[in-house]
Amino acid sequence: MAVLSTLTRALAHRNARIFFGASLTAWTGLWMHRIAVSWFAWQLTGSAFWVGMVAFCDLAPAVIASPIAGAIADRVDRVRLAMVTQAAIGVVALLVGSLVLAGQMTIGLLLALEMLSGIAASFAQPARQTLMPGIVPRADLPAAVGLNSLCFNVARFVGPALAGPLIAYAGVAPAIFCNAFAYFIATATLPMLVIDPAQRRGHPATASLFGEVREGITYAARHPGLGPLLAFAAVSAILLRGVQEILPPFVERAFGRGAEALAFLTAAFGIGALVAGTLVAARGRLGGTTRYAVLAIACQAVATAGFVITGWFPLGLVAGAAMGAAASVHGISVQTLAQSAADPAMRGRVLSLWGLITRGCPAAGALALGAAGEVFGLQWPVLVAVALSALVVGWGMVQLPRMAASLEQG
Numbered sequence: 001m002a003v004l005s006t007l008t009r010a011l012a013h014r015n016a017r018i019f020f021g022a023s024l025t026a027w028t029g030l031w032m033h034r035i036a037v038s039w040f041a042w043q044l045t046g047s048a049f050w051v052g053m054v055a056f057c058d059l060a061p062a063v064i065a066s067p068i069a070g071a072i073a074d075r076v077d078r079v080r081l082a083m084v085t086q087a088a089i090g091v092v093a094l095l096v097g098s099l100v101l102a103g104q105m106t107i108g109l110l111l112a113l114e115m116l117s118g119i120a121a122s123f124a125q126p127a128r129q130t131l132m133p134g135i136v137p138r139a140d141l142p143a144a145v146g147l148n149s150l151c152f153n154v155a156r157f158v159g160p161a162l163a164g165p166l167i168a169y170a171g172v173a174p175a176i177f178c179n180a181f182a183y184f185i186a187t188a189t190l191p192m193l194v195i196d197p198a199q200r201r202g203h204p205a206t207a208s209l210f211g212e213v214r215e216g217i218t219y220a221a222r223h224p225g226l227g228p229l230l231a232f233a234a235v236s237a238i239l240l241r242g243v244q245e246i247l248p249p250f251v252e253r254a255f256g257r258g259a260e261a262l263a264f265l266t267a268a269f270g271i272g273a274l275v276a277g278t279l280v281a282a283r284g285r286l287g288g289t290t291r292y293a294v295l296a297i298a299c300q301a302v303a304t305a306g307f308v309i310t311g312w313f314p315l316g317l318v319a320g321a322a323m324g325a326a327a328s329v330h331g332i333s334v335q336t337l338a339q340s341a342a343d344p345a346m347r348g349r350v351l352s353l354w355g356l357i358t359r360g361c362p363a364a365g366a367l368a369l370g371a372a373g374e375v376f377g378l379q380w381p382v383l384v385a386v387a388l389s390a391l392v393v394g395w396g397m398v399q400l401p402r403m404a405a406s407l408e409q410g
Contacts, residue, residue: 010143015135015193022186023128023151026086029182031159033093034058035266036167036175037110039259040100042248044107048378052370053107055245057114058121059363062356065122070352071212073126074345077201082131083190085124090183092117097176118359125355130348132339134199142336146281149332150274156324157270164263216349225341225406226350228399229293233334234357235392236297239385240304242365244269244323249370250378255313265320272321273328280332286340290404293333294396300326301389308382331358337407 010016041054073081096113099105129148136144163175221227243250251262280292303322310316335354342350365385372381 010136010140010147013136013140015195016144016147018189018192019131019135020147020151022189023148024155025182026186027152027155028159028162029093029179031155031266031270032163032166032175032182033096033179035160035163035259035263036172036179037096037114038246038248039167039262040105040172041107041110042252044105044110047370048246048249048253048373049370050107051246051248052242052366052368052373053111054114055366056363057111058118059245059359059366061115061118062122062125062359062363065119066126066352066356066359067213067217067349068209068352069123069355070126070216070349071209072123073130073348073352074212074216075209078127078131078348079190079193079195079200082124082127083187085120085127086183086187086190088120089117089124090180090187092120093176093180093183097173097180100171100176101173122352122355122359125359126348126352129335129339129351129355131193131195131199133344133347134195135193141339142283142286143281145336145339146277146332149328149335150277150281152273154270154274157267157274160263160266160270164260164267167259167263212349216346216353219343219346220350220353223341223406225290225403226338228396229290229334229337229403229407230353230357232294232297232392232396232399233330233354234361236300236330236389237357237361238365238368239389239392240297240300240365241327241362242367242369242385243304243307243382244327245362245366246370246373249373250308253378254308254311255316257313261313265317268317268320269324269327272324272326276325277328277332280329286336286408288408289333289337290400290407293330293337294393294400296326296330296333297389297396298393300330301386301393305383305386308379341407341409 011020037054037058038051041051045051092113096105096110096117099109099113132144132148133141162178166175166178220230247262247265251257251265255261283289300323303319303326307316307319307323310319335351338350338354339347369378369381369385
């Protein structure tokens with residue numbers, strides 16, 4: 001019970017219940033959509049490269065859009081920005097589902113629509129994340145960050161668990177329509193939030209938009225803790241997260257299974273992330289969080305190696321759960337540190353860089369892995385990435401004392 005007390009304290013606030021309920025709804029739809037479009041791309045092309053391209057087009061727009069989105073989130077009404085962008089995600093999902101149902105979807109059109117959705121998501125992410133200090137008191141902020149990640153990982157379990165059977169028996173279109181419906185519901189709940197105007201609105205414009213983008217990047221790069229932490233997270237995501245973005249080729253080539261197995265595997269990632277994330281989020285303190293962020297990547301590398309080496313599906317599920325657990329610990333730790341250490345005037349821009357890392361870097365990894373997989377097979381490129389990630393962990397351990405001293409004061 002002590003493990004859950006910190007999390008339930010955060011949920012005692014009305015705003016938090018509305019916010020996280022909407023998040024859980026939207027992200028459940030999102031995971032149904034991701035399973036559906038990746039499986040559709042695999043059925044349509046039979047190519048790991050094109051499956052990687054679908055993930056790339058969804059996630060890669062963050063490279064350009066996220067820094068701009070962060071600067072905008074620091075100067076506008078964040079609730080309205082979140083409403084507009086979430087509604088846009090729902091509209092695109094509705095269009096994708098309609099074209100698939102009508103038999104008019106091509107791989108080129110799917111890539112274009114996934115890119116539009118990715119752009120909208122890149123703006124929604126900092127808008128929502130910057131609202132978090134306004135929905136709970138500062139003392140409950142670490143728990144709120146943990147709850148945010150837990151909602152994502154609960155959805156990561158529930159979404160595939162719903163999508164797999166639905167795709168198997170009714171096709172991919174209904175799963176995509178569920179995403180549209182979920183985002184429309186999440187958009188409708190945002191006006192119910194009662195947030196202090198100081199937290200709801202960013203600061204008045206102090207420079208040009210691109211000047212503020214540059215200020216945010218410079219601030220993060222020069223910060224003694226945020227700079228190395230975000231760099232560590234970015235390189236780790238490129239090397240290790242690509243596997244999770246192109247699961248259909250692994251399911252069919254490595255394990256010889258179909259859509260239901262893809263749902264089981266994605267759910268295993270979510271279960272591992274949920275259990276580990278609950279324990280980390282319930283800590284409710286900053287001390288030691290930087291060490292968690294670094295060591296979690298070492299665990300993720302080991303689990304990833306185990307996943308690609310085995311051809312036995314039950315062991316693949318266990319390795320997938322371990323990968324999800326490690327990724328969740330890392331993500332919660334980095335986001336908690338970024339929320340706590342960033343200057344309030346820079347919070348949107350710092351969190352947009354975290355959004356860039358969580359979306360753009362896995363996209364790059366997925367594209368590289370998909371292309372290499374067509375030439376060398378799926379196993380060896382992943383093992384090379386795991387070996388390189390060991391070097392990154394070594395660098396992180398060297399930087400750990402300096403990062404912790406800067407990030408764990410707040």
